[in-house]
Amino acid sequence: MAKHVAIMGATGAVGTEFLRILEQRDFPMASLKLLASNRSAGRKLAFKGEQLAVEELTEKSFKGVELVLASAGGSLSRKFAPAATAAGAVVVDNTSAFRMTEGVPLVVPEVNPQDIATHNGLIANPNCSTIIMNVPAWPLHKAHPIKRLVVSTYQAVSGAGAKAMAELEQQARDWAAGRPVTKAVLPHQALFNVFSHNSAVAENGYNEEENKMSRETWKIFHCPDLRITATCVRVPVLRAHSEAINIEFHEPVSEAEVRRILARAPGVRIVDDRANSYFPMPLDASDQDDVLVGRIRQDPSISDGRGIDLFVSGDQIRKGAALNAVQIAEML
């Protein structure tokens, strides 16, 4: 049934992608409200050939709204989600505000769609790196339980928002023009550089992004015994994340079996052309719904043929955020 929909953070990197995806998938809507800060109030965004005006987000914004797609940051979700659910809306929240809250389902539709049914007005969309790892890891885990995951990420600046993307583009322009390269949004220069993910480092020495990849996967897979260690790094890429994933299974699993499972896995596209050295790349993953998976090979350092290595790329803004949330909304 067509719903009255609101997008919280409509002018941001994920917010604008919500608009594209709702249009591309012809999501059934009775109305669409675009919400952002007062700085953007009155600004027009294109949707299905019309120009829709952005409104300032306030607690009164949710009257008559049935579905909220939220991506304006954790503190704003914490502040406004209660008003939205009190008004009768279901909130699909893209921030980390409620992901680990008991009773709030944390959903990757290819993995745990059944959890959506348990919601109390709030459904959390997982972290982007978590989603991109979970899409190929889950079908393998379901067929052959995984003992341990070792993941290293190569994360695009889009995860830090539209302003971080604009900063990387500006750094490239400044460098090409011989001007000094400056930074204001990300903590270090992104251009020609690689740095540890810009989230706070917790007491265990892992940054928040790394801890999210473990905690969220335990919740999504309903498998708290899974051993996971992550190293999360930003690279000078605009919008798709890549990950090197090393998988240790409990039992021997051949490379051929992994290929057979991944070839049929929803949301996965195998890109693994050894002859031409053509493997998943963020430029190819950008604007795509599927997570590209390649470099599929047996890890000889794990005994008895129980180890597999993968390299994956997935669009951080799309499957890592907006698309996953719209898929959840479609299942509601």
Ligand code: A2P
């Ligand atoms: P605005 O463009 O008006 O600042 P991103 O993740 O790309 O940085 O996007 C963040 C989104 O959250 C933007 O749409 C931004 O709107 C919105 N936002 C930021 N601060 C506020 C606020 N105080 N009230 C409402 N929306 C906000």
